Amino acid sequence: MNKIEAKNVDVYYGAKQALFDINMDIEANKVTALIGPSGCGKSTFLRCLNRMNDVIDICKVSGVVKINDYDINQKDTDVVRLREKVGMIFQKPNPFPKTIYENISYGPEIHGIAQSKSEMDNIVEESLRKAALWEEVKDRIHEPGTGLSGGQQQRLCIARTISIKPEVILMDEPCSALDPIATAQIEELIDELRKEHTIIIVTHSMSQAARVSQNTGFFHLGKLIEVGSTDKIFKNPTQQQTQDYITGRFG
Amino acid sequence: MNEKPHTVKSYEDQLKKLNNDLVEMGANCETALGNAMKAISTNDHNLADDVINSDMVIDNFESQIENEVVNLIALRQPMAVDLRETVAALKMSSDLERIGDLAKNIAKRTKLINTHLPNNLIEAMSRICILVQKQLKIVLDSYLSRSSDVAQTVWESDEQVDDLTNKCMEEVISLIKSNMENIEYGSHLLFVTKNLERIGDHTTNIAEQVFYLVTGDYLEGERPKGSDSELTK
Ligand SMILES: Nc1ncnc2c1ncn2[C@@H]1O[C@H](COP(=O)(O)OP(=O)(O)O)[C@@H](O)[C@H]1O
Ligand SMILES: [Mg+2]
Numbered sequence: 125m126n127k128i129e130a131k132n133v134d135v136y137y138g139a140k141q142a143l144f145d146i147n148m149d150i151e152a153n154k155v156t157a158l159i160g161p162s163g164c165g166k167s168t169f170l171r172c173l174n175r176m177n178d179v180i181d182i183c184k185v186s187g188v189v190k191i192n193d194y195d196i197n198q199k200d201t202d203v204v205r206l207r208e209k210v211g212m213i214f215q216k217p218n219p220f221p222k223t224i225y226e227n228i229s230y231g232p233e234i235h236g237i238a239q240s241k242s243e244m245d246n247i248v249e250e251s252l253r254k255a256a257l258w259e260e261v262k263d264r265i266h267e268p269g270t271g272l273s274g275g276q277q278q279r280l281c282i283a284r285t286i287s288i289k290p291e292v293i294l295m296d297e298p299c300s301a302l303d304p305i306a307t308a309q310i311e312e313l314i315d316e317l318r319k320e321h322t323i324i325i326v327t328h329s330m331s332q333a334a335r336v337s338q339n340t341g342f343f344h345l346g347k348l349i350e351v352g353s354t355d356k357i358f359k360n361p362t363q364q365q366t367q368d369y370i371t372g373r374f375g
Numbered sequence: 376m377n378e379k380p381h382t383v384k385s386y387e388d389q390l391k392k393l394n395n396d397l398v399e400m401g402a403n404c405e406t407a408l409g410n411a412m413k414a415i416s417t418n419d420h421n422l423a424d425d426v427i428n429s430d431m432v433i434d435n436f437e438s439q440i441e442n443e444v445v446n447l448i449a450l451r452q453p454m455a456v457d458l459r460e461t462v463a464a465l466k467m468s469s470d471l472e473r474i475g476d477l478a479k480n481i482a483k484r485t486k487l488i489n490t491h492l493p494n495n496l497i498e499a500m501s502r503i504c505i506l507v508q509k510q511l512k513i514v515l516d517s518y519l520s521r522s523s524d525v526a527q528t529v530w531e532s533d534e535q536v537d538d539l540t541n542k543c544m545e546e547v548i549s550l551i552k553s554n555m556e557n558i559e560y561g562s563h564l565l566f567v568t569k570n571l572e573r574i575g576d577h578t579t580n581i582a583e584q585v586f587y588l589v590t591g592d593y594l595e596g597e598r599p600k601g602s603d604s605e606l607t608k
């Protein structure tokens with residue numbers, strides 16, 4: 125089943141076109157990796173999926189992006205609600221300068237998800253557990269989130285994102301600031317998370333794309349060159365450009 | 376697809392070396408097979424010794440190629456066509472090593488035969504050997520030129536080898552039946568015939584690998600088999 129369908133998506137920054145007629149279906153409860161050289165438009169495309177490009181003044185998006193068959197580019201789309209359904213994790217972990225607990229309770233609180241203190245406690249614990257962080261922080265959840273290691277901070281951000289139960293999680297190079305062990309923990313987590321969420325991850329590490337994803341899309345100069353099962357892309361891609369890129373014969 | 380060179384030159388060099396080693400290993404196997412056949416046809420024990428001794432070179436190629444493949448996988452994480460090249464090289468080298476062993480076995484049996492063989496048997500064995508040598512040469516060429524079509528023709532003609540093997544075995548058996556004193560060298564010849572047929576099988580395996588590395592697909596279906604005989608099963 126397709127969770128997301130992008131049709132004829134063009135994006136411009138001012139006069140400069142960044143994405144050209146992107147058509148891509150994204151399957152539910154799968155991890156889809158987006159790969160390609162820097163500047164090819166991966167982050168731009170990711171931001172099309174929760175209308176984060178809206179906040180960039182010069183950015184103009186056209187085309188259709190359907191999530192659960194609903195076109196999110198309609199004028200009357202509730203963007204706050206959309207971003208609740210489509211969470212985002214960035215390259216650099218960005219916890220709030222608050223306690224671990226507050227980092228997570230913040231979202232459910234403003235969205236009015238928890239009715240009581242004990243319900244909030246449960247949400248915080250469950251989110252931290254699902255982000256594979258609970259055991260490491262359960263004795264210090266009232267200490268600042270910024271005191272955690274980089275890998276722990278990234279898992280805290282993931283816990284914060286999943287606390288409001290998004291259906292889709294967008295990740296933009298979530299491991300590029302992490303060491304190999306922290307990276308492996310996030311990758312393991314991604315595999316767990318896809319049971320309940322649909323995940324799209326931008327990564328500049330080809331081996332990470334191969335490890336974590338079921339589907340892979342290769343972007344080049346603003347175009348989606350090829351998309352298919354990760355297996356096929358890395359063993360026997362259809363397009364010469366894809367092969368040149370993943371085998372290191374590029375440019 | 377047409378491959379440009381890799382951005383990282385040392386990676387490009389390592390893949391090239393793997394390719395060259397495999398080609399050289401294949402050439403050694405061709406020589407071993409040719410010499411083994413010549414040795415048994417002319418009862419030349421010195422030439423048989425050459426074949427036996429030079430099998431070490433083929434064995435060394437296999438372990439060297441295995442080493443290179445493990446290094447490539449561990450250090451370069453080859454993808455797509457490079458991954459297929461690497462995996463195919465590993466499998467092909469093990470088939471070539473078996474071909475070397477079988478040629479060596481023919482040479483060893485040559486040394487246990489102290490009589491000139493009847494012409495009709497030499498001819499029957501030569502017919503298999505010439506065909507198998509031709510197939511081996513073609514398949515190694517198909518590897519060099521990355522031609523899946525040519526590899527497929529080798530794969531499809533394995534049945535001719537089976538047919539010739541059956542005919543040869545029948546001739547050896549009737550020779551034994553005609554005079555039980557022939558049983559000693561006769562049984563060696565049955566093994567030699569079987570060895571040639573198995574060299575044909577390994578050649579066909581190599582054809583499958585070439586096809587896979589070029590296309591990314593597996594040759595479909597049951598491998599073509601010659602007329603059914605109990606002897607070649
Ligand atoms: N805020 C922006 N303003 C202007 N141009 C931008 C902006 N963000 C991205 N671009 C341009 O759009 C193209 C795609 O960028 P991006 O989506 O960040 O690529 P990637 O994530 O693949 O590295 C690049 O040419 C980049 O310079
Ligand atoms: Mg980016």
